[in-house]
Amino acid sequence: MLVSVIEPPTAVVTVDEARAHLRLDHTDDDGLLETLIKAATGWIDGPAGWLGRCIGGQVLEMRLARWPSRGSDLPLPYPPVVQIEQVAHLGSDGNEQPVSDTLYRLAGNRLWLMPDFVAPVGGDEPYPVRIRYWAGYGAMNAQGQWENDAPATIKAAILMLVGQWYANPEAVATATSNDTMPFAVEALLQPYRVLS
Secondary structure, eight states, X not given: OEEEEEEOOOOSSOHHHHHHHHXXXXXXXXXXXXXXXXXXXXXXXSTTSTTXXXXXXXXXXXXXXXXXXXXXXXXXXXXXXXXXXEEEEEOTTSOEEEOOGGGEEEETTEEEEOTTOOOOOOOOOSOOEEEEEEESSEEEOTTSOEEEOOOXXXXXXXXXXXXXXXXXXXXXOOSSOXXXXXXXXXXXXXXXXXXX
16 A cells, blocks of 8 residues: 655644744744744644644545455545545556446545445556545535644644744754654644554
8 A cells, every 4th residue: 555645735724823822923934934834734744744644634645456345445544534536446558547436435534335346457557546535634615625624732733843943943952862742742642643
């Protein structure tokens, strides 16, 4: 199984929220704050993140070597899964062949293949099964825009990291480690962590 980010995550914390958290009354450091927000969010969000889940809305693609059996379910990694964009098979001609959405459904964070699903054959690609889905806290609005609904504790943890890095802009090594999660941040995030 391979999982990659097709559309990067939407912002969970805004520059205005970071400025308010830091009690800044100027916009001189907005570029820096935006960078720190992206760094803090990237440290914990998505396939490469510490949490093992998606926070900001993003499109992921899972590739599999073979189809699961029909009538079975497939856990989709990096929850919460919001909607399936496409289920497809890479054919022998190298083109993606979409599977009808009547042959699968999303139930929680699992893709269910209906009993009448028949797995396509062909293709020499090592990972011909392609499942694209939206994951993260929130949902699409009527205009097709993602509206974030991340838990307040996750937003607070991101703001705490931004605050720490803003106050201490240089790399610092301690007696323990310079890449560990600060205790208060870890305490806020621990209930959301997905352990494999």
